[in-house]
Amino acid sequence: MPTTDAPDAEATAAWHALPAAEALAATGSRPEGLTGAEAAERLKRHGRNRLPEPPRPGPLARFLAQFRNLLIYVLLVAAAVSLALGHPLDAAVILAVVLLNAIVGFVQEGRAEQALAAIRDMLAPRAVVLRDGRRMEIEASLLVPGDVVLLEAGDRVPADLRLLAANGLRAEEAILTGESVPADKSAEPVEPDAPLGDRTCLLFSGTMIVAGQGRGVVVATGGATEIGKVSAMLADVQTLETPLLRQMHAFARLLTVVILAVSALVFGIALLQGRPADESFMAVVGLAVAAIPEGLPAVLTITLAIGVRRMAARNAIIRRLPAVETLGAVGVICSDKTGTFTRNEMVAGAVLTTAGRLAIEGEGYGPQARIAGAAGGEPEPGAAALLRRLARAGALCNDAELKQAEDGQWQVLGDPMEGALLALGARAGIAADAPRLDAIPFDSRHRWMATLHADGEGGRLVAAKGAPEALLALCASEATAEGERPLDAAAWDRGAHELAGAGFRVLAIAEARLPADGAIALDAMPPLTLLGLVGLVDPPRPEAIEAVAECARAGIAVKMITGDHPGTARAIGGQLGLRRTERAMTGHDLEALDDAALREAARGTDIFARTSPEQKLRLVTALQAEGAIVAMTGDGVNDAPALKRADVGVAMGRKGTEAAKEAADMVLADDNFASIAAAVREGRTVHDNLQKVIAWTLPTNGGQSLVVIAAIMLGLALPVSPVQILWVNLVCSVALGMTLAFEPPERDVMARPPRPAEASLLPGILVWRVVFVSVVMAALAFALDLWGASRGLGMAETRTIVVNAMVAMGVGYLFAARQSRGTGFSAEGFRGTPAVWIGIASVAVAQALLTWAPPMNRVFGTAPMGLAEAIACIGSGAALLVLVEAEKAVMRRLAGRGRQQGLA
């Protein structure tokens, strides 16, 4: 009588030395698993099945980390020097810049981390367990000792398990034992003193199943597992770092050094001109502070984090951050078919036996359907008998389960195709009742599966199903209503082609009767009798059809790489709107090609069928050799190398194995091709926005500093005081630059070709714009300075105009920078985003206070201004917008002409 109590860990530490049944009893469990109530009670006692989290830096440490940056050090030194020279106000403004940036960085980084944490939760591992005698999928963190867990190739072991049964099971245990060769596992007990690596009847939490199937009872969870004890496997903590960001950080550091050198030069010139050292020094400090893009790194990081969040909202979960950037450059998407392009809701629609073709009209996985013979009437008795035999084998050679939900709908637990076969069994009115003795699991390399059953009167029955070519090779005979006869393989081939050409996914089903001691093995199968073919319907997802069209507009090649039959692949490809569906290459065709021919084929073909994971890998490599940035999907354990090799490896969140997810850069929560297209769209937006942030920040900083440089070089009075330039920098960099991180995708984002792989964030055109805008800003500032003087205004009044104008120009240029290709003069351009309007409103309030609040006037040396001056300030912002838009129009025209000449 099993106890319901959980094991005493000390007393039963040697799980590996106990026979399986005793180990199971010692956990207080049963072969059919715990009940829900027992599991709930044990969960309370043992806690969640989670490893202790690694310690995280506290808020203070994270805040202080914001200051660890060369750009900030320079600013802090500038503040200290200003203070030492008796300019506490300048020092305070510089410190305010530093502090505000740190606060914004801290808050946004916190939000970014929350986004990443949420993504981690979305990727929380799941486990298949038996509870109340039923198979169900639960979050792995809810596992308790005594749970019976089912595992197959590609799963990560969710807790420490004592195996109860194993079939060809192999586990990769390098994280625990350092041994990279997968270990064979079985349910047989081993010596009590066997070292960890030799405890072949145990599976350890965190290790990976690379082959076979197994069933085991949980003996330890969370911190009590072997991996929990060594706590070597810390949750992989992502940092917000990507190649482009690293490049930009390096660039910002280089820029700082250049700015310091220029500042020193300007200071020297000012001294040579005989200007007072103190005033000159402060002007140069203002110049340097204005020029240093201190806010840039934080804003770029935030842009990236927003992209990750937006992608997650579109069901694309980023596992490795560089993928956010790479996605925007993707030129080829290779996707598998089942579940990604199609719904993966299967229905058996046709059955072909030697007695002819039957049509099965039913929906979903329920038992109701109309079965019609060739003439549309009731099937012949012989055909019906063959159908029942085939349906029984299909239901026996099956790991799925059907369950009726509360709303009466039937649902599949497991593979939908197997679910469809169970439904076919119910529709044919058979009972799949022969107990299973052994199984050879499905593998995408051999493409068939077989099970061995006890079949009354001491005999044994083999049930097998698989891809027709693969299964036909194992068959010697075929079943007819009258008995067996030799196999006519050519006729079945024709039948399979016919069904596939109609868009059916085709599966062959066979059986064999063996004596009581009969056995099956992967390389020693008894000759089988073919029962027939089943045609399964799996229609394309409507949103995938749309996404394929969107990719075509965006210049992205879409290729289907499937394990399915070429006929089926072509038919579905046609329904999806893929380009070249008249031809499909099979894995077999690919094998015959050398590398050069393969590259040619990879480029020129859109449909690849009956491909193996190894061929997927070859195809990715070939496409990359052709210069393409490749996204590739995968779900099986063998897909991991191709996923790693692809520029963006994409794993399926639902039907994908843990092994595939771990190799992938991105996981699709809904397994849907449309989510890949959505992620590419967001990836392009992220790249655009990174570029916009840079395109706005550098020239505004440049304009502010150029005013100081020009004044000193030309021997003019400074049009703004050093502290005022610091103020402009403070207001602009914090309130305006940040807004560009939130830009939505531009209208044409999916109507232009992918950017070249190695496109720089700072291309020539952008360098030119930095120069152009800096010069225009400085020129307008000087013009306003002269205008103020010509109207007889005092220095405070004139400088107030220039300060306001510089901020207004920052705003004006913001509108130009928001549209990287199109014009800012559009309804879309002026509608802005909430972020833009919040930024502008805060800047307006800050400027109003600076201009009209007496204490600010006293502190910053400003003075209230009249209507004409205010209009002039706003006008200068508008003027900059007009000039930049004119420049963009000229550049567009030049680029267009260049393209035309290039084509001619």
Ligand code: ATP
């Ligand atoms: P895709 O690669 O687009 O997801 P797929 O699911 O058809 O397509 P595989 O899983 O490699 O690719 O399957 C290849 C073939 O193997 C299928 O077309 C089918 O004929 C056969 N097959 C798939 N699953 C099973 C299974 N559980 N048992 C037996 N045969 C199977």
